[in-house]
Amino acid sequence: MDAIWVAIGDLFTVRMMIIAVSASVLGMIWGAMPGVSTVMAMALLVGLTAQLSTYEAVMVLLTVMVSSVYGGSITAVLINIPGKATAIPTAIEGYPLTLKGEGGLALGTTIIGSFIGNWIGIIALILCMPLIMAIALKFGSWEIFLLAFWGIVICGTLVGKEKPIKGWISGWLGLLIATVGVEPIHGVPRFTFDIPALIDGIGELPIIIGLFGLTEVLKSLSSPGVKVEIKKVSSIIPRFSLLRKQFGTIMRAGFIGLIIGALPAAGPNIASFLSYIYAKQRAKGEEREKFGKGSYTGLMAAEVADNACIGGDMLPTLTLGIPGSAAMAILLGSLNLHGIRVGPAMETHHPGLIYFFYGALIAANFLMYGVALMIIKPGVKLFTMKKEILMPIILPLCAIGAFGINQSIFDLYVMLAMGLLGWALYKMRYPLAPMILGVILGPMADENLRKAIMIFQGQEATLLTVLSRPIGTVMLVVVAFTFYKGLTRKA
């Protein structure tokens, strides 16, 4: 109980609140700007969070994430340019409403949808965490290895779309990158080529910034811009009366968001589309006719699912140390910088941190709500800043982030190399999320696999003994099934 009060006390300091409000405003503006994804926004900030305390870093990243997830909906409704792919259903339904002069109400609906979606995620997180942590405590090295491995395989399978093999290749490349440096068990240097900077391995931060920051800059600058036409918006009215009318839609969308979010890297893209399509299929008569021409039900379904995903994402991340999405991988990277290892033993090693996570998420949700109401109308001009101006400005930020922690020019070059690699892989239609998961989970998978083998060798275990471990065997079946489903998926 003391830990809860300490966490609340840490949350409500003046400095923390200033940081949180700034992060929320920043996250919303970045989220609204087309081309700056949530992941990119977080990647750019990781370097800076290293200068903050652990709690402040968590607060900044969570607030930026919550606000930028919503931010994408603003430009989708107002100018028909989704800030990110998750907001495409929002644009499909929101922009026609703006054309009808109901833009304010549409924005109000997206705010309510996001707010409720976040709450669904937070409540599910608080309720499910202890249960999953209790199960996770029974995991040995073998099970942890299988879990990390499955995280990369399922991520590759899901984001690889019709070509899961491309997702797996991306993940495997990440795993290989993670093996660089002196390994922790026998102290053997691996792929260091006598370069002193490689002895400690390649830092996660320049890789994250390179893959999600620099790649995005290169992607955006090398494609032509879109002309923007700003429509007039009526006052933004979030109507809570919608909750009663849309209760069923909200619950279904929340459930879809949670489940999809909990799957490694399935993420909000799938959740918002799936929820929107499901709501459309369920709609009848007049309501169905409205879909595509401005439906509040469609808008609500997409927004709730998109935001409920955050809580779902955090479940495997905090309980098992397996990131639910690329954004969560970045959060883990930031925690690693602070020496925090999440997982079932987190409460023992870092008492109170878990409660701080809950509190920070709740605070981030309220801030998102308030900041959205305050800055949407005055911020429209800023949200529509041309990417030809925005992207050149972001490149020095990438350089500062990658260089800042170790003040190493080598890190700068790693970031550059990763950005170029990410761009090349993007051009060849390889997803990048599995690679970052590979980089983050690689050391965990490597160490636990070898520990497990050493334990099995010490026990002179046979294959039957290994298979008699129920959790491990179930996980082995799950890994094999995921591979099978990926291999048999029709292109």
Added chain:
Amino acid sequence: METIEELKEKTEEEVEETPAADFFMGIVLMILSTVVCSVAWSWPRQGGFASSAALFPFGIASTLFLMGMAIFIQSFRRKGYRLFLQWFRAKPFRDGWVHGNLRLAVASLLTVLIYMIVILNLLPFEVGTFIYLVGTLFLFWRGKVYKILIISAAVVAFYSLSFKMLFKLVLPGVGM
């Protein structure tokens, strides 16, 4: 709805077949994984191979070889080698330069490389970033010169003041 259509096209584009790229990537992956396997095999193996430092990279690289081979064979069936060779012919290159985004791609790549490798190695952050921003905004945005100068100066001042003073970070560049 134009933007939505563009985004839908983009989403469809993401799942399109890329036999030429697969052909190239297949070869790269097979070479890379062979090198990794041979290097890993040469490492000391305390306590046997099963728990040695080489186990994980060797396992990853050998399965990566199989995946590389799989996409190579798949691309070969779809005439990936022919499409790959077309990359080196003048016509598609010229078409991409004139009608496509190739010019933009080259410009963005050069901008990034020049900033990271040349400018930050020769100039202090503030001076280098100002020059880079003026050049890049002029190249990509083509706004009025005074606007470009104001934006560049404002961004440099913001980065320098906030990161140096607020976050106490050392910025890259000469004289850091």
